[in-house]
Amino acid sequence: MKEAGLALCFFVLLLLAGCAKNRSLIVLLPDSSGEVGTIYIRTDQSTVIVDKAYNAVAAIRDKDLQAPRPMKKEEIETRFEKALAIEPQQQFRVKKWIVYCHHDSTELISDSRNDFPKMISNLLMEPPVEIYVAGHTDRVGTEKYNRELSKRRALAVKQELVANGVNPSIITVCFLGDSTPQVIESGKLQEPKNRRVELVMKYSIEE
Amino acid sequence: MSRMNNFKNVLLAVIFSLSMVINFEAAWAGEKYVAQVSEFKGEPIIERGSDIIKVEMGTRLQNKDSIKTGSGGSIGIVFNDETTLSLGPDSNLMIQSYVFNPSGSEFSFVVRLFKGTASYVSGLLAKLSPDATELITPSASIGVRGTKFVIQVDGI
Numbered sequence: 001m002k003e004a005g006l007a008l009c010f011f012v013l014l015l016l017a018g019c020a021k022n023r024s025l026i027v028l029l030p031d032s033s034g035e036v037g038t039i040y041i042r043t044d045q046s047t048v049i050v051d052k053a054y055n056a057v058a059a060i061r062d063k064d065l066q067a068p069r070p071m072k073k074e075e076i077e078t079r080f081e082k083a084l085a086i087e088p089q090q091q092f093r094v095k096k097w098i099v100y101c102h103h104d105s106t107e108l109i110s111d112s113r114n115d116f117p118k119m120i121s122n123l124l125m126e127p128p129v130e131i132y133v134a135g136h137t138d139r140v141g142t143e144k145y146n147r148e149l150s151k152r153r154a155l156a157v158k159q160e161l162v163a164n165g166v167n168p169s170i171i172t173v174c175f176l177g178d179s180t181p182q183v184i185e186s187g188k189l190q191e192p193k194n195r196r197v198e199l200v201m202k203y204s205i206e207e
Numbered sequence: 208m209s210r211m212n213n214f215k216n217v218l219l220a221v222i223f224s225l226s227m228v229i230n231f232e233a234a235w236a237g238e239k240y241v242a243q244v245s246e247f248k249g250e251p252i253i254e255r256g257s258d259i260i261k262v263e264m265g266t267r268l269q270n271k272d273s274i275k276t277g278s279g280g281s282i283g284i285v286f287n288d289e290t291t292l293s294l295g296p297d298s299n300l301m302i303q304s305y306v307f308n309p310s311g312s313e314f315s316f317v318v319r320l321f322k323g324t325a326s327y328v329s330g331l332l333a334k335l336s337p338d339a340t341e342l343i344t345p346s347a348s349i350g351v352r353g354t355k356f357v358i359q360v361d362g363i
Binding site: 079084 | 245283285291309326330335337353360
């Protein structure tokens with residue numbers, strides 16, 4: 001009997017210790033259009049990437065992260081019922097197109113050049129509410145130079161959109177230089193995938 | 208006499224520039240709202256400095272605001288770039304740093320979830336600057352390259 005009492009005390013202490021650990025449970029979900037993104041979970045000890053829907057990671061302070069594990073939909077619905085129920089309705093959907101440029105140039109590579117007419121006709125047929133044209137570069141050259149280059153790239157794309165009939169008042173130009181690479185350059189500074197202009201379009205969702 | 212006039216002119220110039228600064232700050236205040244409440248249940252509150260604000264439909268939020276849903280409360284908010292966040296009961300979240308300034312090419316989305324449950328859906332910001340979004344909890348930090356996830360933080 002005494003042992004049982006001790007065991008119970010020990011169990012309660014364990015529970016308390018467990019609570020004090022401060023656990024975060026993170027679950028990746030598909031969005032309303034079915035798209036599944038990527039999240040990076042970091043602690044002081046480790047990083048885990050989650051890119052599959054319904055995969056969950058529990059982060060406990062001072063412990064290594066475990067690999068993502070699938071979680072049952074019913075459990076997700078129970079745990080997150082109230083937060084999911086009050087989610088604001090999506091008023092807009094966001095689409096992204098990327099075109100690539102030649103080294104140190106605003107000129108598009110031939111694949112991107114070939115895609116351009118299709119892109120324009122899409123934009124004219126179904127006009128977005130807003131278009132953000134964001135220029136980027138790889139890491140060859142100074143930060144300042146790359147900011148300028150990314151600005152020139154974005155402006156060149158904007159000019160081409162406007163010349164083809166896209167309403168200039170919906171276009172905003174951003175220039176991010178080499179700050180936001182699409183792929184992390186491993187040692188080398190040259191990276192064709194980072195010499196790019198991203199077009200981010202905001203479309204209103206019709207009820 | 209002319210020296211006195213000079214002094215007056217300088218003084219006027221100083222007062223004028225000071226008033227410009229104050230006006231500029233007043234104009235800036237219109238820009239400091241980063242999100243808006245789209246719906247809520249129960250009685251969530253916002254802590255802004257030492258003020259406690261009762262949430263209503265359309266209540267606007269600023270950087271450094273803390274949102275507390277309380278037991279039985281929940282809330283949905285929409286940020287300027289259409290990122291949405293919703294919180295379940297007994298949640299506590301702070302907007303640490305939100306900047307959506309596309310024409311100035313400045314982007315930041317850093318929020319802290321101290322406890323409770325949250326659902327996040329990305330907007331324009333995560334698409335334009337994928338590395339700018341970070342959700343911090345007491346035991347982890349989550350970088351987001353889109354698009355939707357839920358998170359539960361057990362309190363201490």
